[in-house]
Amino acid sequence: xxxxxxxxxxxxxxxxNPSKIMQTxxxxxxxxxxxxxxxxxxxxxxxxxxxxAREIKQHxxxxxxxxxxxxxxxxxxxxxxxxxxxxxxxxxYSNAEDTDFFLDxxxxxxxxxxxxxxxxxxxxxxxxxxxxxxxxKQQNESKDNKGNMDFFEELYKDERALQEFMDAMSGIQSxxxxxxxxxxxxxxxPTVLDVGGADGWLSIQVCLNYPDIQCISFDLPPVxxxxxxxxxxxxxxxxxxVVGGDFIKDPFPKADLITMGNILHGLNENLKQQLIQKVYDxxxxxxxxxxxxNIIDNERRQNTFGLLMSLNMLIENGDAFDYTLNDFEKxxxxxxxxxVELMPLAGPxxxxxxxx
Ligand SMILES: C[S@@+](CC[C@H](N)C(=O)[O-])C[C@H]1O[C@@H](n2cnc3c(N)ncnc32)[C@H](O)[C@@H]1O
Numbered sequence: 374x375x376x377x378x379x380x381x382x383x384x385x386x387x388x389x390n391p392s393k394i395m396q397t398x399x400x401x402x403x404x405x406x407x408x409x410x411x412x413x414x415x416x417x418x419x420x421x422x423x424x425x426a427r428e429i430k431q432h433x434x435x436x437x438x439x440x441x442x443x444x445x446x447x448x449x450x451x452x453x454x455x456x457x458x459x460x461x462x463x464x465x466y467s468n469a470e471d472t473d474f475f476l477d478x479x480x481x482x483x484x485x486x487x488x489x490x491x492x493x494x495x496x497x498x499x500x501x502x503x504x505x506x507x508x509x510k511q512q513n514e515s516k517d518n519k520g521n522m523d524f525f526e527e528l529y530k531d532e533r534a535l536q537e538f539m540d541a542m543s544g545i546q547s548x549x550x551x552x553x554x555x556x557x558x559x560x561x562x563p564t565v566l567d568v569g570g571a572d573g574w575l576s577i578q579v580c581l582n583y584p585d586i587q588c589i590s591f592d593l594p595p596v597x598x599x600x601x602x603x604x605x606x607x608x609x610x611x612x613x614x615v616v617g618g619d620f621i622k623d624p625f626p627k628a629d630l631i632t633m634g635n636i637l638h639g640l641n642e643n644l645k646q647q648l649i650q651k652v653y654d655x656x657x658x659x660x661x662x663x664x665x666x667n668i669i670d671n672e673r674r675q676n677t678f679g680l681l682m683s684l685n686m687l688i689e690n691g692d693a694f695d696y697t698l699n700d701f702e703k704x705x706x707x708x709x710x711x712x713v714e715l716m717p718l719a720g721p722x723x724x725x726x727x728x729x
Pocket of ligand 1: 593
């Protein structure tokens, strides 16, 4: 019997491959190598000039052995984040083209904000996924508080954490916002209200592409100065109004188009429906609503990032979750919207659009 099982196992092992299991299971090693590099601003350092391992070690004040510096840098080479000429003592390291574009902090295209936040916050909080699944409770800074969205109040007590969160949001959404303003015709909507607009990045993108549109960026009061500063730096002070308020408690300013980037997914189903109703009631006839999120495919098989983001919402908010276009259609139709459509943006993100 034992011999039979062993033969059977050998045959199965010849056709199956465990690499997916191992790659994902040990994925935190690779993840942490990249996140640590971003934290050390390695790619910003190498954007200026190629350096040897010894020079990198000195610049970053590393105290580990030379061997481990080579290991760390060569891991990044093997993963395609760095390029290298020479080997060990003779090696010169430089950024790969995409790393240089997206992870040099001195470039406008920098999108490492989300990775900085992943390293400083999410990495620790995701260690409690088991507890989240067992209890259904949020596992972040406001773990011991009650209530949805309390987490922002907690996070924004720290100015550095507020700025880091803003940078993380605009970093992860940049490509999506740029794609949305290119694909969707904003010209039909003279006034755009971005609810939960963070540092105003979507409003800025809209205004840069549509010279006649006025925007309102609406977010919690502690966010207003950060948004105002960024909007002023783009010379758009007269075109984007910053409004501080609570999207649950306060009325919305009137607008022809209302947008929400990664807002609905942070709420439980009741609050989602309540907010969508408020959007509908605020819009004029012919108005539209756009949610920019990692919309999960209706069959819930393809958009792994969207599904993981939904688990991230368990970590962040407890009862919040990401959703499919079918879900969005159900909620928006219940509020009174006539039709919906999906516009794929960058990577796993789409715009779910509802027309009044
Ligand atoms: C996940 S971020 C999304 C930011 C931005 N829309 C984007 O797509 O990157 C959620 C935003 O909603 C804001 N927010 C959370 N609760 C809010 C509330 N009750 N009223 C107004 N804004 C709120 C947060 O301050 C934050 O800027």
